[in-house]
Amino acid sequence: MADNNEHVMTIRHSLAHLLAAAVLQMYPGAKNAIGPAIDDGFYQDFDLPEAVSDDDLAKIEARMRDILKTWGAFTRKEVGIDEARQQFSWNPYKLELAEDLAREGAQLTFYTSGDFVDLCRGGHVQDAHEISPKAFRLTRVSGAYWRGDQSKQQLQRIYGVAFETPEELKAYLQMVEEAKRRDHRKLGQELDLFTFSDLVGAGLPLFTPRGTILRRQLDAFVQGMRDEYGYQEVAVPHITKKDAYIASGHWKKFQDELFRITTREGHEFAMKPMNCPHHTQIFASRVRSYKDMPQRYRETTMCYRDEQSGELSGLSRVRAFAQDDAHVFCRTSQVEEEALKIWDIVDRFYGTFGFELRVRFSTHDPAHPEGYSGSAEQWASTEAQLLSIVKQKVGDKYTDGVGEAAFYGPKIDFMAKDALGREHQVATIQLDFNQPEGFDLTCINENGEKERVVMIHAAIMGSIERFLSVYIEHVAGRFPVWLAPEQVRIITLNQQENVVRYADELAGKAKLLGLRAIVDSDNESVGKKIRSAELMKIPYTVVIGDKEIESGQLQPRIRKDMEVGETAEPRTVEEFLKTVANEAKSRVNKTSL
RNA sequence: GCCACCUUAGCUCAGUUGGCUAGAGCACCGCUUUCGUAAAGCGGGGGUCCGGGGUUCGAAUCCCCGAGGUGGCUCCA
Numbered sequence: 001m002a003d004n005n006e007h008v009m010t011i012r013h014s015l016a017h018l019l020a021a022a023v024l025q026m027y028p029g030a031k032n033a034i035g036p037a038i039d040d041g042f043y044q045d046f047d048l049p050e051a052v053s054d055d056d057l058a059k060i061e062a063r064m065r066d067i068l069k070t071w072g073a074f075t076r077k078e079v080g081i082d083e084a085r086q087q088f089s090w091n092p093y094k095l096e097l098a099e100d101l102a103r104e105g106a107q108l109t110f111y112t113s114g115d116f117v118d119l120c121r122g123g124h125v126q127d128a129h130e131i132s133p134k135a136f137r138l139t140r141v142s143g144a145y146w147r148g149d150q151s152k153q154q155l156q157r158i159y160g161v162a163f164e165t166p167e168e169l170k171a172y173l174q175m176v177e178e179a180k181r182r183d184h185r186k187l188g189q190e191l192d193l194f195t196f197s198d199l200v201g202a203g204l205p206l207f208t209p210r211g212t213i214l215r216r217q218l219d220a221f222v223q224g225m226r227d228e229y230g231y232q233e234v235a236v237p238h239i240t241k242k243d244a245y246i247a248s249g250h251w252k253k254f255q256d257e258l259f260r261i262t263t264r265e266g267h268e269f270a271m272k273p274m275n276c277p278h279h280t281q282i283f284a285s286r287v288r289s290y291k292d293m294p295q296r297y298r299e300t301t302m303c304y305r306d307e308q309s310g311e312l313s314g315l316s317r318v319r320a321f322a323q324d325d326a327h328v329f330c331r332t333s334q335v336e337e338e339a340l341k342i343w344d345i346v347d348r349f350y351g352t353f354g355f356e357l358r359v360r361f362s363t364h365d366p367a368h369p370e371g372y373s374g375s376a377e378q379w380a381s382t383e384a385q386l387l388s389i390v391k392q393k394v395g396d397k398y399t400d401g402v403g404e405a406a407f408y409g410p411k412i413d414f415m416a417k418d419a420l421g422r423e424h425q426v427a428t429i430q431l432d433f434n435q436p437e438g439f440d441l442t443c444i445n446e447n448g449e450k451e452r453v454v455m456i457h458a459a460i461m462g463s464i465e466r467f468l469s470v471y472i473e474h475v476a477g478r479f480p481v482w483l484a485p486e487q488v489r490i491i492t493l494n495q496q497e498n499v500v501r502y503a504d505e506l507a508g509k510a511k512l513l514g515l516r517a518i519v520d521s522d523n524e525s526v527g528k529k530i531r532s533a534e535l536m537k538i539p540y541t542v543v544i545g546d547k548e549i550e551s552g553q554l555q556p557r558i559r560k561d562m563e564v565g566e567t568a569e570p571r572t573v574e575e576f577l578k579t580v581a582n583e584a585k586s587r588v589n590k591t592s593l
Numbered sequence: 594g595c596c597a598c599c600u601u602a603g604c605u606c607a608g609u610u611g612g613c614u615a616g617a618g619c620a621c622c623g624c625u626u627u628c629g630u631a632a633a634g635c636g637g638g639g640g641u642c643c644g645g646g647g648u649u650c651g652a653a654u655c656c657c658c659g660a661g662g663u664g665g666c667u668c669c670a
Contacts, residue, residue, distance in 0.1 A: 043665095051597065054664090142665030143596025150667045154596055157665070185662095189604075198643080198661055254670060274670055303670095308594050309661090311668065406670055430670090457670090494627040523627080531631035543630060557630055567630065 011131050012037030012162045014074065014113070014124045015064075018131075019044045019138070019158060021116035022063040027052075033093040033146060033155055037123070040172065041136070041161035045144055047093065048156050057138040060158070064138075071114040071128035079108050084119060093146065094119045135169045136162035179420055184472035185314040191477050191536060193468075193485070194315065203312040203319035205465060210485035213516065215322070215464050217483050219300045221352070221587070222324045222460045225345045231298040231326055236278035238302060242268045244277040247438045249373050253407055259304050259319075271304035276432075276457060279327045280439040283453075288443040293453070294330030294338055300464070301325065315469035322464040328456040329441065332385075335454055339389050339412070339429055342458045346414055346427045349460050352587055353471060355416040358423065359397065361390050362404035362411040372407050373434040382431050383410045406457075408434035418474040426467065430457040478537050478559060480590075481583040488517040488580060489533040493545030495523055503544045506573065513581040530557065540580060 016035030019042070024030050027048050035044030046052075052060075079087075081102040087110065088094035098119055101108055111120045113128060125131060137160060144157040163169045180186075188194045193211035200206060207215060223233070239261060245251040250273070259271040272278065279297050288295065304320050311317050328338045350357050363383050364372045372379070390398050390412060405411055414427040432455040435441075442450040461467035481487050488510055490503045503519045510517035520529050526543060533541040541557040548554055553570040571579075 053597065055598095140664055141597060144666045145595080148667075150595075154666075156596070159665080196661090202661065248670090250670060257669085276670085305669085308668065310594060310596095310666085313663085317669085408670080491630085493629060496627075499627095525627095525633055526629055528632050529630090534631055541630075545629065547629080555630080 009037045010125045012042040016042040016044045018064045031091045043159045045155040045157045052141050061138045065133045073127050074113045074124040077110045134166040182473040182476045184469045187477040213485040226298045229341045231296040234297045239269045248277045273305045275325045283329045290445045296328045298326040315465040324461045326458045358415040360399050360401040360413040362401035364405040365403035386410050408432045424470045481539050482587045489538045489541045490519045491529045491543045492521040502549050
């Protein structure tokens with residue numbers, strides 16, 4: 001999706017200038033701030049005397065097209081700070097940028113197109129005629145803080161999308177439409193997977209029976225793999241004294257985001273926002289020999305974070321979520337082997353769903369040491385250790401995420417590319433040398449000495465909610481048989497007693513094979529019941545009438561996406577059930593009938 | 594939390610510039626029908642027009658406060 005070829009980026013950046021020119025003409029007193037090219041388009045920030053709404057975008061767009069006709073080449077001019085001060089005396093944002101750049105010793109440049117002059121470092125098209133007036137569109141307005149700083153003035157940001165050709169714009173808009181059709185919030189409602197209640201609260205999803213089946217299946221898959229690698233399940237309470245978070249270091253950084261509880265005796269507790277402190281105390285509950293290392297704990301459990309209301313969104317960002325969490329307590333010498341095992345699980349898990357993974361090596365930001373615990377030496381050594389694992393695994397096919405580390409250590413983050421080409425951060429492997437110190441975690445080594453251990457945090461799905469939000473959209477709600485909340489819909493042709501009885505018996509046989517089958521014996525036409533099963537995206541539908549009872553053969557209808565014909569050849573009941581049961585067991589993505 | 598926009602039945606949405614007992618389709622319930630692979634017919638129930646306050650002879654409609662949602666910003670252990 002991200003189209004980053006250089007020419008289109010110059011088009012986008014030039015359009016930001018054009019947008020600024022249009023808005024400055026239309027809104028006297030308007031001041032433009034920054035306006036870069038971004039994936040898919042561009043934006044421009046403004047300080048405006050009045051609020052722009054979505055309805056105004058068409059007018060602004062029309063003005064942009066008018067101005068575009070009058071523009072020719074973009075001309076560059078090197079200027080000194082005094083000239084910049086003079087030119088932008090009306091615009092405090094440009095002035096601030098100019099002063100900062102001058103202080104850094106950078107060469108200031110003006111770019112002029114038509115009669116619009118902007119302080120800018122460049123990256124425009126040579127000539128404005130390279131911009132197709134039919135290949136861009138303004139899409140939305142939003143608020144944005146000056147210089148991305150919450151404490152500073154909020155500006156109005158206008159976003160646009162832009163491409164080299166109108167055809168590319170059209171394809172992009174179609175992709176956006178497709179994304180709307182697949183929106184997990186919409187599908188969650190339509191497929192009866194989860195819901196929200198104003199009484200329960202924002203950001204607190206409630207999973208229906210169907211949605212809960214999905215959660216269970218996914219979780220069993222992840223945790224089953226962990227068991228293969230020697231993990232042991234643990235269980236902990238969902239509240240803790242605040243002391244645990246003071247020791248872990250979380251209190252300092254995240255105390256505002258905790259749901260706090262004061263007991264009747266005045267003690268301060270918090271709903272757990274993560275599980276590491278609890279798990280450390282299981283590790284610390286007895287003296288550990290080096291022979292017992294590593295200790296690998298796994299647990300799928302709810303966490304609670306008091307996120308800002310404006311950040312909540314469907315299942316992507318919630319206040320209560322289930323982490324498929326695991327912590328490995330190991331010796332420094334065991335880190336590599338353990339991390340590679342986790343990486344295996346990540347590969348197996350995402351490979352099953354057809355996600356392509358990209359790796360990000362997330363390190364601390366040396367420019368802002370205040371955001372991290374631990375010494376510079378410790379960061380250097382853990383980052384080196386993690387980097388060697390990354391290189392061993394993917395060579396140089398990873399991206400650097402400077403400043404993306406957790407406060408307690410560096411991470412390997414995995415980004416999954418979905419069916420529409422969008423990337424989402426999913427799994428993570430985190431190396432933590434700080435909490436073992438905070439909780440004084442040790443094992444006794446070969447020399448009888450206490451040895452500091454290392455913690456590895458690893459979530460495969462991240463959270464079940466977030467993974468579901470990505471996955472529902474990835475498959476557009478068409479779950480493979482092993483995940484489908486309802487795998488087989490058994491429709492009765494009519495309501496004759498023998499037909500309904502046969503359908504119920506078939507459902508019974510399916511259940512004995514571990515399948516999820518539901519009988520629809522409503523007093524509705526067959527067509528209506530078929531339609532209903534299709535809308536619920538149920539993988540297999542069979543119709544039962546006298547013909548099936550006499551022949552013992554079924555003619556299954558198969559959900560369309562499975563790249564198989566709509567209606568399969570007839571086969572015996574036993575054959576059909578065996579095939580479906582095998583698919584469910586083997587976690588294949590496609591039907592095999 | 595901040596900016597903009599939005600909220601009418603379980604769902605999707607109509608509802609003229611403020612003016613009758615607030616509507617439709619689907620869903621749900623009942624009756625008729627007993628049907629062959631994407632919607633059978635008829636009837637019925639269901640609303641504190643998100644909540645509270647205000648303006649007005651009169652508010653779903655205008656104003657204020659709050660809740661929830663959407664798109665961004667900020668944040669994300």
